[in-house]
Amino acid sequence: MRSTAYVTTRPRYGVLDVVGLLFRELLLMVVVFLLIFALGAAAVFTLKKTYTAQGAVFAGVGQEYVYQPRVGTAERGQAPQGDEVANSEAAILSSGQVRQRVIDALGPQVILGRAPKGAPEKSKAAASKVLGSSLQVATAPGSAVIRVSYKADNPQQAARILNSVIDQYLAYRREVFQDKTPAIASQRLAFEEDLNAADRAYEQFLTSNDIGDFAAAKATLAATYQTTFADRMATQSQLNQTSQRLSTLVALQASTPAEVALQQDLNISAQDQVLQLRTERQQLLSRYQPDAQPVKDIEARIAQLQAYVASGTAVGPKEVRTGPNPVWTELETTRINTQADRDALAARLAALDRQLSDIRSRQA
The missing domain is CATH 3.30.1850 (MCP/YpsA-like)
Incomplete structure (x- = not known):
């Protein structure tokens, strides 16, 4: 005996089949759409406007x-x-x-x-x-x-x-x-009175010292003090340098003679006599033989004078002319200029000290 089995398969729909099925239920779709639209419109039109x-x-x-802070230059919190x-x-x-x-x-x-x-x-x-x-x-x-x-x-x-x-x-x-606490309120009033007194003193201070802006005036004084102090330090350094230079010039000038020999004439009469005797010997040789007595005598005198010249005592200064030493003169001129520079720097330093004192007193 043979048994038979049956298998159920799902139908396959194409695009046109789906569209056809939708058109079949068109009335139901319209009814559902109108129902949803009516509910939405009712909800919208019944809501209150805000x-x-x-x-x-x-x-x-x-x-x-x-x-x-209302008074002074204290830092802010x-x-x-x-x-x-x-x-x-x-x-x-x-x-x-x-x-x-x-x-x-x-x-x-x-x-x-x-x-x-x-x-x-x-x-x-x-x-x-x-x-x-x-x-x-x-x-x-x-x-x-x-x-x-x-x-x-x-x-x-x-x-x-x-x-x-x-x-x-x-x-x-x-x-x-x-704060409405009585103790704190009274303390606040006391503080306000103190602040008002400080404000009045502050305004009076600005008026008496011709200050329009206290912070700007203080900053300007601080910058001026720094500039003046730097100038004073530079002037002090120059003054020390000039003073040391002046001391060195004075020491050099003390060891330098004020006058020196400008020109001197030497005594060379012994050399002249030797030349003159040689001339006379030549003249004698024209009349005598070399071994003649007059020739021997003049040769002996020439030998004596040559020995005198060779000893080094025959030549010496005959006439000496002296005058101012140029080195000493230059040192004196430099010393005068340096002393003038030192006095000028000392006066400048004193003026800067006075300016610093005035700035410090105004800052205080």
């Missing part, structure tokens, strides 16, 4: 966050970053105390947009809840600007509530940064 009022508050660094101040002010702006002040100032009916029902406490609680959900406070990293916005069904209502929030924030922050 209007957003926007504002911005700049949170700068003031006396509340950093110490800024470390200032926080702009976004840190903005975050601190944003916390005050979105605090519950500010919302409560807005409710007290405007009334719950303005915030709720209708007449309150029930007990006043419930109305205020409902207004506080609406105000908290509709008010948006945002800050950006690195920015000192706080963005504030409020959503309401009426644009005038949104703007009015937002302005009231900002006004109440400004009033509340003044109270936050103001």
Whole structure:
């Protein structure tokens, strides 16, 4: 006996088959589309319109966050970053105390947009809840600007509530940064009196010393003092150098003669006599023999004179003329100029010392 098995296969549809099937259910598709469109349109047309009022508050660094001296040149305190101040002010702006002040100032009916029902406490609680959900406070990293916005069904209502929030924030922050403790208040008043007295003394000081800008005058005096002090150091160095040069010139001049021999005539009469005797010997040789007695006599005299000249005592100064020494004269001229330079530098140094003393007294 043979058994037979049957396998069911899914039909394969082409693009035209799919389009045909869709057109078969066209009525159902239209009905579903109209139903969804009607629900969406009903939701859109039934929703209430909301209007957003926007504002911005700049949170700068003031006396509340950093110490800024009113008198003198004391250093300022470390200032926080702009976004840190903005975050601190944003916390005050979105605090519950500010919302409560807005409710007290405007009334719950303005915030709720209708007449309150029930007990006043419930109305205020409902207004506080609406105000908290509709008010948006945002800050950006690195920015000192706080963005504030409020959503309401009426644009005038949104703007009015937002302005009231900002006004109440400004009033509340003044109270936050103001200590009402009696002891601290009296101490603050004493400090303010001292500061006012210091201000008056400061203004009087500027007026009596003809100073318009104290910081600029102080910086100018400091720069002038540095320049004058550097000039004094250079002048002192030049004065020491000139004084040492003058001492050296005086020592050299003391060891240099003031007069020297300018010209001298030598005594050469012995050489002249030798030449004269030689001339006479030549004349005698023309009349006598070389071994004649007159010739021998004159030769003996020539030998004696030559021996005298050879001894070195025959030649000496005959006439000497003296005059001023040029080296001593140059040293004297240089000494006079150097002494004049030294006196000028000493006078300049004294003037610089007086200027430094005046600058120091004015700085004090």
